[in-house]
C-alpha cells in the first residue's frame with residue numbers, strides 16, 4: 253500500500269494533464285502532488301523537495317524528456333520515475349525503461365492503471381528507503397566478542413553479560429538451534445575475570461554415556477578396561493576458567509547426581525581413585541530443549557536444574573530480531589567472499605527484501621549457510637534473489653477458492669492454446685481480486701509481460 257503523504261512531482265507542459273493527474277491522485281488522499289511544466293522548473297522543485305515519485309511526460313516543449321529522465325536518475329537515483337507516452341509508442345517506452353524509468357503509462361490515461369502503477373512505484377520507493385536506512389545502520393555495526401547484533405534483545409543480553417563480569421554464578425544459555433548459544437558462552441568467559449584461564453567445552457550429546465563420567469571427572473590407569481593411563485577430568489582441566497556443558501539436556505540421568513555433588517561440594521574424585529580433588533570452574537550450560545518441561549516430566553533432575561539455572565540467558569529466534577539480519581548478512585558476505593576470494597558489492601534490494609522476510613527456522617546458522625551458498629552460486633558482483641534459493645514471500649495471497657482447472661470446465665469444446673492462456677489469466681485475476689502484481693507472480697511472469705498479455709487478449713478493461 254502507498255505510504256501516507258507520498259509526495260509526487262508531475263511534469264507536463266499541458267496544464268490540463270497536470271490538473272487531471274492532480275485530481276486523480278489527490279482523490280486517493282495519500283498523495284500530495286506538485287506540478288512543473290519545464291525541465292528547469294522540475295529540477296528546481298526536485299532540489300527543494302523530497303519526492304517519492306516523479307511522473308514525467310517525454311515530450312516537453314523543445315526539450316527532450318530523455319535528458320530530463322537522465323538528470324533525475326543522476327540527481328535523485330532512488331526516486332522512481334514513471335513516464336507518460338502517447339498510446340502505442342512502445343519503442344519510446346522501452347527506451348525510457350532502458351534509461352532507468354520505473355514504468356510507463358499511456359495517454360489517454362486509464363485511471364485504474366495509473367493508480368496501480370503509482371502505488372507500486374511508491375511502494376518501491378519506501379522499500380529502497382528502508383534498505384538504505386538499514387545499510388546506514390550497518391555503519392554503526394555492533395559486535396560483542398564476535399557476536400554481531402544490534403537488536404534491543406541482543407543488546408540486553410550483552411549488558412547482562414557485562415554485569416556478570418566479576419561474578420562466578422552458573423549460567424544457563426537457552427534458545428532455538430542456531431541462535432548463537434555457544435558464542436554467548438564464549439563471550440561470558442572472555443568478558444569475565446577468568447578470561448586468561450582455560451575455556452573447556454564438553455558436548456554432552458557427542459559422547460557415549462559410558463565414557464561421559466570419565467571425561468567429566470577423570471580416571472586412574474586401570475579404572476576400567478580401556479583406561480591405559482591416568483586422565484585428568486575436564487572439570488579439573490577448566491581450573492580457574494570456565495567449563496561449558498553444551499547440550500546439557502542430553503546429560504544422562506545416571507550422571508546428574510554426580511555432577512550436582514561436584515558443583516555443590518566443589519570437588520571431584522577421578523574414577524578408580526579414592527582421593528578427592530577440589531575444583532574451581534565456572535559452569536555454563538546450554539540447551540535448545542525446554543529443561544523446565546523435562547524437569548516436570550522427570551527427565552531432568554530438578555535440583556541440578558536450579559543449580560545450573562542461577563542466571564538464564566534466553567536467545568531470541570532470528571525471526572524476532574530482524575534488525576540483526578542486515579548486519580549478519582554483511583558480516584557473512586565479507587567473511588565468506590574473502591574465503592572464496594570472490595569480491596562482492598553487496599545484495600540487490602530484492603535479495604535483501606527476501607532475506608528480511610524469510611522466517612529463518614534454522615536461525616543464524618541457516619542464514620550463514622544461505623550466504624555461503626549464495627556466494628558460491630552468484631555470478632555477478634551483486635547477490636540476487638535467485639542466488640539465495642529461498643522461497644518467495646507470499647503476502648496477501650489467500651488460498652484459491654476454486655480448483656485450478658475450473659476455468660476449463662465452463663468450456664467443453666477444445667480450446668486453442670491462446671484461448672486457454674486467456675481463460676487462465678482471467679481466472680487467476682479473478683481469484684486474486686485483480687491484484688495484478690500478485691497475478692503476475694502466480695503466473696510466473698513479470699508485470700510487464702502480464703500487461704502485454706492483457707492488452708493482447710483485450711483483457712485490460714474486463715479484468
Ligand SMILES: Nc1ncnc2c1ncn2[C@@H]1O[C@H](COP(=O)(O)OP(=O)(O)OP(=O)(O)O)[C@@H](O)[C@H]1O
Pocket residue numbers: 398399400401427428429430431432433434435436539540580616617620
Ligand atoms: N550473532 C551472531 N554473530 C555472528 N555469528 C553468529 C551469531 N549467532 C550465531 N552465529 C554463528 O551461527 C552458527 C551457529 O551458532 P551456535 O553454534 O552458537 O548456535 P547454537 O545456538 O549453539 O545452536 P545449536 O542449538 O544448534 O547448538 C555459528 O557458526 C556461529 O558462529
Ligand SMILES: [Mg+2]
Pocket residue numbers: 433434498
Ligand atoms: Mg550449540
